Amino acid sequence: MTPADAYAELVRRSKELGVLNSCAAVLGWDQQTYMPPAGAALRGEQMAFLASLAHSKFTDPKVGELVAAVEGSDLIADPEGDAAANVRELRRAYDRATKLPPALVEELARVTTAAQQAWQEAKPKSDFAGFRPHLEKVIALKREEAAAVGFTGHPYNALLDEYEPGATAEELKGLFAGLTAELAPLVQEITARPNKPDRSLLERDYPVERQKVFAEAAAAAFGFDFHAGRLDTTAHPFCSGFGPGDCRITTRYNPRFFPEAFFGVLHETGHALYEQHLPAEHFGTPLGSACSLGIHESQSRLWENQVGRGRPFWDHFFPRLRQTFPAALAGVSPDAWVFAVNEVRPSFIRVEADEATYNLHIALRFELELGLISGDLPVADLPGAWNDRFKALLGLEVPDHARGCLQDIHWSFGGVGYFPTYTLGNLYAAQLMAAARRDLAGLDDDFRRGEFGRLREWLSRKVLMHGQRYRAGELCRRATGEAVSPRPFLGYVREKFVSLYDRGSAA
């Protein structure tokens, strides 16, 4: 078999797996949206069957032979060529999948299933003691996983690699240190201002049917293609890109709190635009797949926060909003509205945190995860460490574990190394937006006219169309001219929130 034949066969197998995984994605979407409750057991069997089929196809030794045949050939002479990028990422995934002993994979599945159950019971009761033995098992297995996968530097790097290939604990420590050193005092400075937004504006009657129409209009304005996607309702909002021509987003409506569904839709629209702009011809291969979780999150945060919570966006949309909800918004000024949707207020729950305080929640989790995985922080000491660090970063006493170390689902499913991708997303979003503003003069005027095509096209060209051709760090350097840094985000927070809080809603 020539290297060219080996590569063609590798691509064929990869695309076949892409189709198989997209079938599982359809079932997963249906499970969260329309499946009747009694279908759960069969759905579990269907999903487990597809997952094991995909795993055995991908870990077939033949795949390893094909990867090796292409690696040893001229096909990868150009490190940015199609074959080089596809083979680099298939090698990474293949090694990861084959290095994990099947017994460890099964044990992880068993322990995390029990841990999620235990977490769901422990959280409402703030019962850390009930969750602790499960978390101890999860952490022990994640350390075994890191050892099996292999790493240089911190063992955390082996876990991070699953979500953010190429990122390291050492690099992230530097990013978080630079970020929190300025962000924590900046949040204090902003919240010490006497002006406060009137958040009651957000907690009025917003009929769900009208919320849906309004959110769909904003998603369509951003460029979500409803001919190639749908918006449905779920308990836990998500975006699932099945593949070319079909991307599903979901949201959750609260008739008495406008931001929940609306900003949720803008967020998922950002994810969806990524999926809808991946190169269809590469579907199923790394070149047709998103770069990393951090880059994926940068797209959701960019559209939700950088654009959707900005004044220019509301210059266009607020008059329409007031027409849509005349009872709730009669007499409300655009200034009061923009101030209200940008309130900065330290709070206990990460998923409810505002743009400015959010990354402090992540910095806390990142530090604690490092300690849990290195063994420096025993699970028994987690609540104390959480509460101390929370107080230092956000200035609040944690009242109970439900609002402290038991609030997130991630550790119960073994998602250690996942949290930092949220902050990377915020940093990439700010850095990309700053670069887009340098490249595209008058972007805010576009937004004031309800036009987002130039920004979308820029993002597509700089980020979306590349799939996994470059690792996230390199993609960022190419798109923005610089390595990822907390500076654009800190500059954005200072400029936006200090002026909002200085001006208040008086104008």
Ligand code: ZN
């Ligand atoms: Zn997201």
